[in-house]
Amino acid sequence: LLNLKNTPLGFPAKGLVVFGLKPDVHSVPEGILFYQQLMSKLRVLPGVESVSIMEERLGSGWSDNSDMKVDGKLPDVASGSSRTVRSNVVGPDFFHMLGVPVLAGRDFTDSDTATSPHVGIINEEFAKRFLPNLNPLGHTIGTQGGEYTMTVVGVVKDHKYRSIDETPIPMAWYMYAQIPVLGQMHVEMRVNGAPLSILPAAQKVVQQLD
Numbered sequence: 001l002l003n004l005k006n007t008p009l010g011f012p013a014k015g016l017v018v019f020g021l022k023p024d025v026h027s028v029p030e031g032i033l034f035y036q037q038l039m040s041k042l043r044v045l046p047g048v049e050s051v052s053i054m055e056e057r058l059g060s061g062w063s064d065n066s067d068m069k070v071d072g073k074l075p076d077v078a079s080g081s082s083r084t085v086r087s088n089v090v091g092p093d094f095f096h097m098l099g100v101p102v103l104a105g106r107d108f109t110d111s112d113t114a115t116s117p118h119v120g121i122i123n124e125e126f127a128k129r130f131l132p133n134l135n136p137l138g139h140t141i142g143t144q145g146g147e148y149t150m151t152v153v154g155v156v157k158d159h160k161y162r163s164i165d166e167t168p169i170p171m172a173w174y175m176y177a178q179i180p181v182l183g184q185m186h187v188e189m190r191v192n193g194a195p196l197s198i199l200p201a202a203q204k205v206v207q208q209l210d
Contacts, residue, residue, distance in 0.1 A: 015049070015190050015191050015192065015195055016098075016188065016189075016190060016195065017188070017189045017190075017191055017195045017196070017198055017199070017202075018057060018058070018186055018187065018188050018189075019186065019187055019199070019202070020057065020184055020185070020186045020187075021184065021185065021186075021187065021206060021210075022183055022184040023035075023209070023210050024210055028180045028181070029114075031181065031183075032114065032176070032177050034209060034210075035053055035091065035176065035185065036110075036177075037209055038187070038205065038206065038209055039051045039052070039053065039091060039092070039187075041205045041208075041209070042187070042189060042202060042205055045198065045201050045202065045205070046201075047191050047192045047193050047197075047198060048189055048190070048191050048198065049097075049189075049190040049191060049192060050093055050096060050097040050189070050190045051093070051097060051187065051188070051189050051190075052090060052091040052092060052093050052094040052097040052098075052187075052188050053090065053091035053094075053176060053185045053186065053187050053188065054088055054089070054090045054091070054094065054185065054186050054188060055088055055089040055090070055176070055181060055184075055185055055186070056088045056089075056186075057186040058098075058161060058188075065084050065085070065086050065087075066084070066085065066087070066143065066144060067083045067084065067085070067144045068083070068085040068087070068141055068142065068143065068144065068170075068172060069140075069141065069142045069143070069144060069146070069149075070130045070131065070139065070140070070141055071139055071140055072140065072142075072149075074144070075129075075130040077129065077130070081129065084169070084170070085126065085169075085170045085171065085172050086161065086169050086170070086171045086172075087171065087172045087173065087174065088161075088171070088173050088174075089173070089174050089175075089176050089179050089181050090108065090173050090174070090175070090176060091108065091175075091176050092107070092108045092109050092110045092112065092175070093107055093108065093109070094107065094108055094173070094188075095107045095108075095121070095154075095156050097188055097189075097190050098159075098188065098190075099190070100156050100157055100159050101156065101157045102154050102155070102156050103124065103155045103156060103157055104135075104136065104137060104154065104155040105121070105137050105152070105153045105154035105155060106153055106154050107121070107154060108121065108154075108173075108175045112175045112177060112178065113177050113178070114177050114178055116178075117151060118148065118149065118150045118151070118174075118175075118178045119150050119151055119152075119153040119175060119178070120141050120150030120151065120152055120153070120172050120173065120174055120175075121152070121153065121154040121155070121156060121172070121173045122136060122141065122152055122154075122155055122156075122170070122171065122172050122173075123155070123156050123157070123158050123159075123168070123170065123171040123172075124155065124156070124157060124158045124168070125158055125168040125169060125170045125171070126155075126170035126171060126172060127155055129170050130170065136152050136155050137152055137153065137154075137155070138151060138152065139151070139152050140152070141172055148174065148179065150172075150174060150178075187202070189202070
């Protein structure tokens with residue numbers, strides 16, 4: 001247990017507040033607007049450093065796993081290796097908020113909208129396994145069925161996602177405003193001071209919007 005306690009997560013846990021919510025929305029554009037307004041209002045609360053959202057919560061044990069196309073086709077992998085990619089839908093400034101270093105390219109921003117070019121971010125393990133000895137930026141990634149295709153705009157450092165004892169797995173993240181997500185998301189806030197003290201103010205913001 002002591003070893004697990006001292007296992008590096010790849011991001012600082014101190015000051016991180018996470019809570020889930022399911023707004024009463026009836027269309028994808030309505031949901032996007034709700035989360036845009038929510039993040040905008042939470043960012044200006046006293047003590048809040050940064051805010052973002054994610055579909056699958058860190059440490060929940062849940063993940064979305066599937067094969068993924070790279071540059072329009074399923075990638076070749078070494079014998080015994082897997083094509084499985086763990087993916088998640090997140091919001092702007094996600095990696096800055098989480099404290100995960102962006103090794104190349106950039107984070108998601110508010111300018112990544114439903115009408116702008118669709119973009120994705122991958123981790124080190126994804127780049128090593130599926131784009132070895134290449135600059136990953138500018139390559140495309142997408143679902144096996146071809147529903148979504150994104151251009152890689154960033155590479156982030158490997159970090160813990162589902163559990164603290166997991167080994168690195170290829171990961172890809174999509175911008176929530178570019179994927180038709182409707183329903184529950186998890187809000188992440190990086191705050192100064194006692195993390196739980198921000199919850200009453202955050203709850204009031206949610207109630208005003210919902």
